[in-house]
Amino acid sequence: MTAHHDAVVVGAGIVGAACAEALSRSGMSVLVLDASFAGSGTTAAGMGHLVVMDDSPAQLALTAYSGRLWAALAPELPRNVEHEACGTLWVAEDDEQLEAVRAKQSVYADSGVATEILSPAQLAEAEPHLRPGLAGALLVRGDAVIYPPNGARALLQRAITNGASVREGVRVNAIGAREVIAGNERISCDCVINAAGALAPELTPGIPIVPRKGHLVITDRYPGFCRHQLVELGYLTSAHTMTTESVAFNVQPRATGQMLIGSSRELVGWDGSINRSIVRRMLDRALDFMPGLALASAIRTWTGFRPTTPDKLPLIGSWDEMPGLWIAAGHEGLGITTSVGTGQLLADLITGRAPAIDPAPFAPSRVLAGVGEH
């Protein structure tokens, strides 16, 4: 007989960890279960870019809110989370994109996110290895990077300090009404949070989440070669458009001097093998922006699966089909950023507090109602 818990969180990726942290901070008794170990799935595959994004007003609200929560958390994070306040540079290739940079700046300003527009000369000074002739960039100083698996573990550690329990290597077979079944154990609780990421539909049939594969390459150490997270302005097009295959220039400096090179998006089910042709396209895109990268040694390439919803917004809230079931899944490529906002939003909804941002755009019922179809 397992003790009753106020909440059982299924999945100890960074989103589940953030939910456990926020729920336990609200005074709830929390149990976290993970089939493998904390932060080992999509969390371990991601870049760890804490980024404000404006693909939609709801995405902007959640990422800006999460950015503020991360900034408050940063001084308390263990060193191994490798929180680096490197900022993001959204790079514009031509005058048309520079116009988009100006629009982006005004949208960010409306959300209280401070940005600066860099001239071509300022951009060349900030990032000397970018190719000459770029039109400029938008600098978002508040953005940062972390090492995601340790970010998840740090959040779990805070939950444990608040009294939560974490059990790794426990596969949940089914989620029932106010209970979780794992092997021959039945764990009763007041609420269950399905935070199983791209695997969430296996436990809650009907959740419209599909795996969207990505590749990352990491280089050897070249300290100072790049100083900010660099993203091409066209990234949003790549991230938003649900084409079968897309790549975008996205390079990140790590604390070690290594660089992470992304990004790619593919809809190929759960095939995790390296697709050499898309890696080639991804690296060609990176070389187009940073020709000097050609001299760098790539030491590892891996893939991961973003949990993707039809409207690219996560599902955060109650699952009305089953009493006591809550969903915190479907964070696509932004789960590291939006984990902490998700945890707080969900804890506010569960405990009946007024959330800091409007939860309606994230309500799982929107996808049940057929909103945001492909």
Add this chain to the structure above:
Amino acid sequence: MAINGAAAELNIVVDDQRIRVAAGTTVAAALFNLGTAAFRTSVSGEPRGPVCGMGVCFECRVTIDSRPHQRACLIAVADGMHIRTATEA
């Protein structure tokens, strides 16, 4: 390399020190002959040097002519070559 008698010598620069080494010497051998043990610095700041001597372990990496992460055990010295050791990159 000369078949009989002394090998031809080349000039190289190791960490700002000019030295003469026999042609055909690997960079790793040239550094060993200088008494260098710390070829590179690990991510946690520890000195590292060659282990395998055949290009597999990557512990002998040095910066050669401004190119970081070159395997000293696989590269022969060239006249005028600049080698930098104990770098993080």
